[in-house]
Amino acid sequence: MTVTAPEITLENRFASELSELAVPWRAATVEKPQLLVLDEQLASELGLDPTWLRSPGGLALLIGNELPSHATSVAQAYAGHQFGGYNPRLGDGRALLLGELRDRQGRLQDLHLKGSGPTPFSRGGDGFAAVGPMLREYVISTAMHALGIPTTRSLAVVATGRGVQRETLVPGAVLARVASSHLRVGSFQYARATGDLDLLRRLADVAIERHHPAARDSDHPYLALFAGVVDAQAALVAQWMLVGFVHGVMNTDNMTISGETIDYGPCAFLDAFDPTAVFSSIDHGGRYAYGQQPVVAEWNLARLAEALLPLFAAEQSVAITLAEEALSVFRRRYSETWTDGMRAKLGLDATFDEARVGPVLDALVVLMQTERVDHTSFFRGLARVLRGDLSGVGGMGDRDALDSWLSQWRELGPDADAMDRVNPLYIPRNHLVEEALDAATFEDLDPLTRLLEVLRDPCTERPGLERYTEPAPAGSGPYRTFCGT
Numbered sequence: 001m002t003v004t005a006p007e008i009t010l011e012n013r014f015a016s017e018l019s020e021l022a023v024p025w026r027a028a029t030v031e032k033p034q035l036l037v038l039d040e041q042l043a044s045e046l047g048l049d050p051t052w053l054r055s056p057g058g059l060a061l062l063i064g065n066e067l068p069s070h071a072t073s074v075a076q077a078y079a080g081h082q083f084g085g086y087n088p089r090l091g092d093g094r095a096l097l098l099g100e101l102r103d104r105q106g107r108l109q110d111l112h113l114k115g116s117g118p119t120p121f122s123r124g125g126d127g128f129a130a131v132g133p134m135l136r137e138y139v140i141s142t143a144m145h146a147l148g149i150p151t152t153r154s155l156a157v158v159a160t161g162r163g164v165q166r167e168t169l170v171p172g173a174v175l176a177r178v179a180s181s182h183l184r185v186g187s188f189q190y191a192r193a194t195g196d197l198d199l200l201r202r203l204a205d206v207a208i209e210r211h212h213p214a215a216r217d218s219d220h221p222y223l224a225l226f227a228g229v230v231d232a233q234a235a236l237v238a239q240w241m242l243v244g245f246v247h248g249v250m251n252t253d254n255m256t257i258s259g260e261t262i263d264y265g266p267c268a269f270l271d272a273f274d275p276t277a278v279f280s281s282i283d284h285g286g287r288y289a290y291g292q293q294p295v296v297a298e299w300n301l302a303r304l305a306e307a308l309l310p311l312f313a314a315e316q317s318v319a320i321t322l323a324e325e326a327l328s329v330f331r332r333r334y335s336e337t338w339t340d341g342m343r344a345k346l347g348l349d350a351t352f353d354e355a356r357v358g359p360v361l362d363a364l365v366v367l368m369q370t371e372r373v374d375h376t377s378f379f380r381g382l383a384r385v386l387r388g389d390l391s392g393v394g395g396m397g398d399r400d401a402l403d404s405w406l407s408q409w410r411e412l413g414p415d416a417d418a419m420d421r422v423n424p425l426y427i428p429r430n431h432l433v434e435e436a437l438d439a440a441t442f443e444d445l446d447p448l449t450r451l452l453e454v455l456r457d458p459c460t461e462r463p464g465l466e467r468y469t470e471p472a473p474a475g476s477g478p479y480r481t482f483c484g485t
């Protein structure tokens with residue numbers, strides 16, 4: 001049902017079409033909400049008036065305390081493999097879907113809250129979220145969007161004035177999140193586990209409609225849906241790798257059907273290039289290390305295929321063969337996206353064939369790893385080398401290896417200006433994010449505002465802001481972040 005309030009129209013699509021996966025629930029009351037950040041650009045894209053969102057009525061929506069009449073906020077059910085172990089019942093333990101909005105381009109977008117209080121899925125948790133991690137999600141999702149990487153977006157973070165018990169008592173907040181949907185691999189695992197094939201089919205139909213509409217016209221729509229998710233996720237993870245992003249908690253409940261990055265928990269951007277880099281305090285085995293991400297994504301997609309098997313074919317052996325064929329596309333798609341991205345990062349003509357570029361890329365990865373180069377500034381440095389400034393790659397130990405690689409690369413005729421258009425100068429470096437969040441804890445939002453400004457336009461050099469381009473000072477870190485905060 002579509003409902004209209006003076007300020008906002010919210011639909012109840014998920015709640016009504018997939019009611020078995022939706023528990024109607026209300027957000028905890030917040031007496032004195034205080035807006036910390038609002039993405040005005042996103043608000044406008046959604047057709048929401050930023051001035052209204054800042055008003056008491058807008059804030060009441062952003063914390064879920066007042067909904068347009070007839071809107072139904074729901075906690076969504078989902079399952080998930082967490083660090084490889086299956087949990088049949090996760091669900092929104094501290095989150096609610098308020099409903100769906102039509103953005104200015106006519107696309108349906110979920111409006112969702114995180115940190116809105118306990119739900120029937122809270123298990124041992126308190127249902128709340130702290131200011132720091134919610135601002136962290138806001139900052140990093142904003143950066144990812146500006147880098148052109150598919151992601152859920154952050155509309156606002158509102159402080160609740162309520163203390164949340166973590167290692168110490170910390171201020172609480174609610175994040176208002178926008179996504180093309182919150183359908184996860186774990187949503188399908190949950191639906192499959194109910195044994196209700198009609199529910200599984202309806203869920204797949206919703207996913208096709210919202211994310212992979214071309215699948216509808218295929219002879220095998222559900223297989224085409226699966227292939228669409230494989231394609232989107234392969235491209236997504238390749239894009240993470242190209243910017244040095246480590247998600248940190250790639251459980252199947254944190255992998256979307258849309259191909260948007262979701263759940264900025266223990267994530268971080270690499271400083272030194274290192275395939276074994278892990279930032280999560282609980283990832284002791286390195287399951288979700290930087291270099292493992294493509295392998296894990298493929299593993300997660302195999303779990304999605306298992307959930308969808310009954311929709312692929314009546315005969316299980318046939319369904320498995322079809323699923324394996326569809327999944328086998330992952331590696332090709334990943335490799336194509338990564339190679340195209342690397343070619344662009346190195347300023348190389350898109351028409352070069354793999355045979356010419358491949359050896360240069362392979363040698364580059366070895367060089368980056370042995371020299372532990374700063375993943376972000378290295379590519380801008382290479383562009384400076386092309387302009388005659390050899391300090392762009394200063395400080396590298398093995399000059400012979402570097403010179404030999406540089407001459408191979410230069411033979412391909414790289415374009416320095418093209419490189420500067422795609423290689424970011426500004427990423428949410430761990431020490432800068434920590435600095436901004438620490439200040440915000442003491443109600444100083446200026447460092448956060450300044451950081452967001454550079455992250456919103458990551459490739460344009462701004463004089464005087466060099467400190468935002470530099471790696472963490474020696475001796476700082478290691479930066480570790482905690483799940484479930």
Ligand SMILES: Nc1ncnc2c1ncn2[C@@H]1O[C@H](COP(=O)(O)OP(=O)(O)OP(=O)(O)O)[C@@H](O)[C@H]1O
Pocket residue numbers: 090091092093094095114121122123124125126127128129249253254262263264265483484485
């Ligand atoms: N403080 C909490 N109280 C209750 N449940 C929680 C809490 N923190 C996390 N959970 C639940 O634990 C599970 C895994 O948490 P995870 O950190 O991956 O998700 P999240 O960050 O809460 O939400 P999302 O994946 O939507 O970004 C989810 O079911 C989540 O709702």
